[in-house]
Structure formats: structure tokens, C-alpha cells
Amino acid sequence: MGASVVILDLDAARGAAVAQEIGGIFVQTDVTDESAVADAFESASKTLGNAPRVVVNCAGVGLAARVVGREGKLSFDVFEKTIQINLFGTYNVMSHAARVMSDLQPMDNGERGVIINTSSVAWQDGQIGQAAYSASKGAIAAMTLPVARELARAGIRVMGIAPGLFNTPMMEGLPEEVTAKIAAEVPFPQRLGEPKEYGLLVAQIVENPYLNGTNIRIDGAVRLAPK
Numbered sequence: 001m002g003a004s005v006v007i008l009d010l011d012a013a014r015g016a017a018v019a020q021e022i023g024g025i026f027v028q029t030d031v032t033d034e035s036a037v038a039d040a041f042e043s044a045s046k047t048l049g050n051a052p053r054v055v056v057n058c059a060g061v062g063l064a065a066r067v068v069g070r071e072g073k074l075s076f077d078v079f080e081k082t083i084q085i086n087l088f089g090t091y092n093v094m095s096h097a098a099r100v101m102s103d104l105q106p107m108d109n110g111e112r113g114v115i116i117n118t119s120s121v122a123w124q125d126g127q128i129g130q131a132a133y134s135a136s137k138g139a140i141a142a143m144t145l146p147v148a149r150e151l152a153r154a155g156i157r158v159m160g161i162a163p164g165l166f167n168t169p170m171m172e173g174l175p176e177e178v179t180a181k182i183a184a185e186v187p188f189p190q191r192l193g194e195p196k197e198y199g200l201l202v203a204q205i206v207e208n209p210y211l212n213g214t215n216i217r218i219d220g221a222v223r224l225a226p227k
Contacts, residue, residue: 006044006052008037008093009059031059031089041096051100053113054206057093060086060118060136062170064129079132086136090117094147094158102154109209112155116202117144119162119215125224137162141215148213157212159205164219166193186220193218 005024009015012028019026025047029040045051063082065075094115101113119141126134141160148158165171165182171192183191201218205211 003054004048006048008040008044031093032084034092037092037096041100045100051104051113052097053101053104053107055093055097055101055113055115056202057090057115057117059089059093062133065132066129067131075132079135082132082136083139086133087139090140091143098147098151098154098156101156106155110155111157111209114157114159114206115147115151116205117158117160119144119160121162121164121217121219121222121224123162123215127224128227144215145213152212157209159211159213160215161198161201161205162215162217162219163198164193164217164222166195166198168195185225186222189220191220193220 005019005022007015007019007024007026008029008031009026010028010030012026015028016026018024025044027040027043030036041051061082063078065078067075069075094117097113097115101115104112106112117140120133120137122130122134123137123141126138141162144158144160151158165186171179171182179192186192198218201216205216
């Protein structure tokens with residue numbers, strides 16, 4: 001399966017580097033900014049010659065904070081920022097994706113496109129300190145079915161992926177011994193997931209037209225402990 005890829009990211013340096021590496025296009029975008037996302041989709045559609053048929057939402061932060069911390073410190077600021085980026089950002093991009101996909105000519109099977117949102121196993125296995133993160137990812141998972149039902153009339157599928165412990169930039173900053181301890185909690189394969197395995201699942205969702213309206217865990221059978 002081949003594809004022309006457009007990357008939307010706030011990090012200009014890393015986004016441009018990845019785009020260059022894969023022969024794609026980079027558009028610097030703040031996914032929480034509605035007008036910026038609208039401009040990004042317009043730019044991408046002009047560059048590609050048509051609106052995208054596949055949109056994958058991966059933007060997110062994993063900020064951790066207890067509801068009530070030491071000395072009674074509250075964490076509403078962390079909750080607000082996490083929801084703003086993870087949930088509002090996903091909804092924003094998904095909304096614009098659905099709008100432009102609806103104008104595409106359907107393919108032979110009647111499909112116009114597929115939107116894949118990224119949840120997390122924390123949606124179901126949230127740990128202490130993950131209230132904000134779990135809430136954001138739970139909301140993403142919860143809207144998969146209703147949005148899939150809404151967009152069915154346009155021939156647009158909506159799916160969610162809930163990754164477990166993956167070797168991403170969120171993990172790269174941890175000490176090696178901490179990473180090893182985390183990986184040891186995964187039953188099999190006993191290691192962190194690789195981004196290419198997430199990508200493989202994305203490709204399988206795109207290729208299988210009967211996958212719609214559900215969330216798939218990809219986690220090596222891990223179930224997170226309370227902390």
C-alpha cells in the first residue's frame with residue numbers, strides 16, 4: 001500500500017525532518033487552533049490535488065499529576081491543558097477531516113475515507129496521577145462509535161487505536177532502568193511496542209473496509225497496575 005503523506009505538527013524541526021525522511025510534506029500546525037487546522041487541510045488538499053482519504057490523529061501529551069497533590073496543591077491546569085491538546089485537538093482535526101472527505105467521490109466500495117484516532121490503554125487501565133490523561137483518552141474512545149454512526153451516511157469510517165507501552169518520545173526521556181522495568185510488565189512480547197507496529201495496525205484498518213466504529217488495543221496483553 002502506498003500513500004502521499006502530509007504531517008501536521010507543532011514541532012517544526014522534528015516534523016520537517018520526518019517528512020523529509022519519508023518523502024512527505026510538513027505543515028506546521030497547532031491542532032488546538034481551529035483556524036490553523038482549517039488552513040492546514042486547505043494547504044494539504046492543494047498540495048495533494050485532493051482531500052486526504054486517510055487521517056490519523058496522534059497528537060497528545062502525557063502530563064501526570066494527582067488530583068490533590070502535596071500540601072493540597074490542585075492540578076486543574078494540567079487537566080485543562082491535557083484535555084485541550086489530546087481531546088480538543090483530536091476532535092478539531094477529525095471535524096475538518098470529515099468535512100473535506102465528504103466532498104470526495106466515493107471509491108468502488110462506497111467509501112470516501114477513514115479517520116483513525118489514538119486513545120490509550122489508560123482509557124481502561126488509568127494509573128494514579130493519570131486522571132487527566134485517562135479522561136482525554138477515554139473521551140476519544142467514547143466518541144468512536146457515535147461519530148462512526150454519524151459519518152456512515154457519507155461513507156467515512158471512524159476507528160480508535162488504544163496503544164499500550166510504546167517506544168515513543170514520551171518514553172525516550174525516562175532513565176534506562178525505568179524503561180526496562182516498564183517493559184518487563186508486558187506479558188508478551190516482553191518489550192515496549194514499536195511505532196512501526198502501530199503503523200502496521202493503521203494500515204490494516206485502512207485496508208479492511210469492515211472495521212468501523214470500534215477501538216482496538218495494541219498492548220502485548222499488558223494491564224496497567226494502579227501505579
